Amino acid sequence: MQRPRRQKEKRTHVCIIVNESAASYRPEPIEQLTTRIRNEGGQYTVLRPRTAGNLMEAAQAASGRRRGRRLLPMQFQKRGPVTSLIACGGDGTFNLVARAAQATDLPVGLLPMGRFNNIALSLYTDLGVEASILRIIERSYRLIDVGTVAGQPFFASIGLGLTPHLARMIAKRKTPRLALGWSRLVSQAIAKIEPKKTVVKVDAFRFDISPTILNVHLLSHSVGLPMTPASLVDDRRAEIVFDVRANRRDLAAYAGQISKGKFVYGSEVRLFRGSIITIQPTRGRTLYLDGELIDLPTNILEIKISEKQLKVYR
Numbered sequence: 310m311q312r313p314r315r316q317k318e319k320r321t322h323v324c325i326i327v328n329e330s331a332a333s334y335r336p337e338p339i340e341q342l343t344t345r346i347r348n349e350g351g352q353y354t355v356l357r358p359r360t361a362g363n364l365m366e367a368a369q370a371a372s373g374r375r376r377g378r379r380l381l382p383m384q385f386q387k388r389g390p391v392t393s394l395i396a397c398g399g400d401g402t403f404n405l406v407a408r409a410a411q412a413t414d415l416p417v418g419l420l421p422m423g424r425f426n427n428i429a430l431s432l433y434t435d436l437g438v439e440a441s442i443l444r445i446i447e448r449s450y451r452l453i454d455v456g457t458v459a460g461q462p463f464f465a466s467i468g469l470g471l472t473p474h475l476a477r478m479i480a481k482r483k484t485p486r487l488a489l490g491w492s493r494l495v496s497q498a499i500a501k502i503e504p505k506k507t508v509v510k511v512d513a514f515r516f517d518i519s520p521t522i523l524n525v526h527l528l529s530h531s532v533g534l535p536m537t538p539a540s541l542v543d544d545r546r547a548e549i550v551f552d553v554r555a556n557r558r559d560l561a562a563y564a565g566q567i568s569k570g571k572f573v574y575g576s577e578v579r580l581f582r583g584s585i586i587t588i589q590p591t592r593g594r595t596l597y598l599d600g601e602l603i604d605l606p607t608n609i610l611e612i613k614i615s616e617k618q619l620k621v622y623r
Contacts (some may be wrong), residue, residue, distance in 0.1 A: 311317070314446075314449065314450050314451065314494075314620075315448055315449045315450070316392060316393070316416065316448040316450070316510070318392050320351075320352075320389055320392070321349075321351035321352060321392045321393070321448070321607040322351070322352040322353070322354070322388045322389045322391050322392050322394070323346055323351060323352070323353045323354075323391075323392065323393050323395060323418075323445065324353070324354050324356065324366060324368075324371040324372075324391045324394050324395065325339060325343070325353060325354065325356070325395045325397060326356050326358065326367055326368055326371070326394060326395065326396055326397065326402070326406050327339060327344065327353045327355060327356065327357045327358075327398070328364060328396075328397060328398030328399070328401075328402040328422070329357055330360070330398075330544040331397070331398035331399050331402060331422040331423050332399060332422070332423055332424035333399075333421075333422045333423060333424070333426075334375070334397075334398070334422045334505075335422065336396070336436045337438075338420050338422070338441070338442075339355065339397055339420070341438060341442060342395070342420065342442050342445065343355065343378065344366055345442050345446055346445075346446070347602070349402060349446060350388060351352070353386060353388075354371070354381070354382060354384075354391075355385065356371065356380070356381070358380075361401070361405065363380070364402065364405050364406070365405045365409070366380055367380045367381075368394060368405060368406045368408070368409035368410070369409045371385075371391050371409070372391060372394060372409040372410065372412070372413040372415055373390075373391070373413055374412055374413055375389070378607075378617055383586070391415065392415070392416075393410075393415055393416045393417065393418060393445070393448070393622075394406050394407075394409060394410045394415055394416075394418070395417070395418040395419070395445060396416050396417060396418070396419050396420070397419075397420040397422055397427070398420075398422050398423055399421070399422060399423015399424055399425065399426060399428050399431035399600055400405055400423055400425060400426070400428050400448045400465060400599045400600030400601075401423070401522075401599060401600040401601045402422075403417070403419055403428050403464065403599070404462070404463065404464060404598075404599040404600070405585055405599070407455075407619055407621075408462050410619065410620070411455055411462070411617060411618075411619045413479055414620070415620065416450045416620040416621065416622055417447040417619065417620065417622070418441075418444060418621075418622040419432075419441065419621075419622070420438070420441050420442075421436050421441065422478070423590055423600065424479070424484070424600075425479075425484070425531075425532055425533045425600060426533075427465045427528065427531055427532070427533065427599075427600065428464060428465045428528060428530075428599070429441075429467060429529035430529075430530045430535070431465060431528035431529045431530045431619065432453075432528065432531070432623075436468050438590035440447060444622040444623065445622055447622075448622070449618045449622065449623050450621060450622050450623055451529065451543075451620075451621060451623040452618040452619065452620060452621075453527070453528070453543050453560070453618060453619050453621050454527045454543045454544075454545060454546075454614055454615070454618055454619075455527070455549070455614070455615040455617065455618060455619050456525070456527050456547060456612055456613065456614050456615065457613050457615060458525075458596070458598065458610055458611070458612045459605070459607060459610060459611075461598060461603075462615075463527070463598050463599050464527060464528065464599060465526070465527060465528040465531065465599050465600075465618065466526045466527065466528065466530075466531040466597070466598055466599070467522075467524070467525050467532065467597060467598045467599075467612070468521055468522075468523065468525070468531055468532075468596070468597040469507075469523045469524075469588070469591070469594055469595075469596060470502055470504070470520060470521050470523050471495070471498055471499065471502060471521050471522045471560070472503060472522070472524055472531055472532055472597040473595040473596070473597045473602055474498040474502055475494065475495070475498050475532045476532050476597055476600075476602060477602070478494065478498055479494075479532060479533070480490070482503055484533045485568070487568075488507070488564075488565035488566070488568045488569050489565065491534065491564045491565055491568040492561040492562065492564050492565035493561070495560055495561050495563075496557055496558075496560075496561040499521055499557045499560055499561070502521055503592075504519040504520060504521050505519060505594075506518075506519050507519065507520060507523065507588060507589070507590070508587075508589050508590075509523070509549070509551070509586070509587070509588050510521070510585075510586065510587045511549055511565070511581050511583035511585075511586050512584060512585055513585075514581075517524040518551060518552075518553055520551040520552050520553070521552050521560060522550060522551055522552045522555075522560065523549075523550075523551045523576065523588065524536060524549070524550045524551070525547050525548070525549050525550075525586055525612050526547060526548040526549075526550065527547055527548075527614075531597070532597070534564065534567055534568055535567055535568070535570055536550055536567055537550060537572070537580065543618065545584060545614045545615075545616070545618075546583060546584050546614060547582065547583060547584070547586065547612065547614055548580055548581070548582055549580065549581045549582070549583065549586060550574075550578065550579070550580050551578070551579060551581075552577055552579070553576070553577065553578075553579060554577070554580045555577035555578060559577045559578075560577075560578070563577070563578050583613070584613070584614045585613055585614075586611075586612040587609060587610065587611050587612070588609070588610045588612070589608055589609040589610070590608045590609070590610060591605045591607060591610050592606065592607060592608040594607065596610075604610065
C-alpha cells in the first residue's frame with residue numbers, strides 16, 4: 310500500500326483542460342471546480358481545445374513542454390507556474406493530458422465525463438462531482454504505472470479482439486447495467502469475431518494462442534467492465550488477460566461474472582503478469598487504447614512498463 314503524498318507548493322495554478330465533445334460533457338462541474346479553487350485562494354486556467362490534436366498541444370504548452378502562446382490566454386503567465394493538469398472528459402482525454410503531466414512530473418486530476426470512464430472507475434469508488442473536486446482541492450496523490458505500445462503511452466488498458474468490437478457496439482447503444490445484459494452483448498460481439506493465431510511473449514515465457522480476448526491492463530477496467538482484480542499494486546507489471554479454447558457460451562458467462570466483480574480465471578480465461586509483452590502478428594487489426602480505436606500498421610506490438618510513473622490525485 311502506498312503512503313499518501315501531498316503537493317508542497319503553497320501557490321496553486323490549476324490548468325483545467327476540457328473536452329466539450331466528451332460523451333457526458335456538462336459545463337456545471339467545471340464551474341463548480343473553478344469556484345472552489347477561487348474560494349481556496351488558488352489560480353486556474355480553463356482551456357477548451359477543439360480537437361484531440363489541439364488538446365495534446367494545449368496540455369504540452371500548459372505544462373511547459375512546448376511553446377504555445379497562441380494556445381494559452383494572455384493572463385496565463387501571471388498566474389504562476391502550473392501545479393497540476395485536470396482532464397475533463399473520458400479516457401482518451403485523460404490519456405492525452407496525462408502524457409504531458411508525466412513528462413513534466415505534474416499531478417493529474419480527473420473530472421470524469423466520458424462514455425466508459427474506465428480510468429476513474431479503476432481508481433475511485435466515488436465518481437461524483439463533489440468527490441472529484443475534493444480530490445483536486447486536497448492535492449494528495451499516488452503513483453500509478455504507465456505503459457507504452459508502439460511508442461504510444463497508455464494508462465488503463467489496451468486490447469485486441471473482443472474489446473474493440475465491444476467499444477464499437479456500445480458506441481451505438483447504452484452500456485449494460487446488469488450481468489445478463491453484458492452476457493448477451495458479449496455473445497453478440499463474439500459472433501462477429503474470427504480468432505486469429507497469435508504468438509504472445511510475457512517476459513521470458515512464450516506461447517501460441519487463438520484468442521477472442523487479448524487485453525493488457527495497468528488498471529482494472531476496460532469498456533466499462535472490471536476485467537482484472539487490480540494491477541493496482543503499481544509494481545511496474547501489467548496483467549495480461551486472454552482466453553484459451555473458450556467457446557461463445559464460456560465467454561458470455563465470463564462477462565456476466567466479471568461485471569459483478571467476480572474474477573473467474575482458470576482454464577478458459579487466464580491472467581498472467583509481466584513487464585515486457587510482445588504480440589504478433591497484428592498488422593491490419595484494431596487496437597483499443599484507453600478508449601481510442603487504432604488500426605495497426607505494424608506486425609508486432611511490444612508493450613513495456615515505464616520506470617517513470619504518473620502522479621494522479623487520489
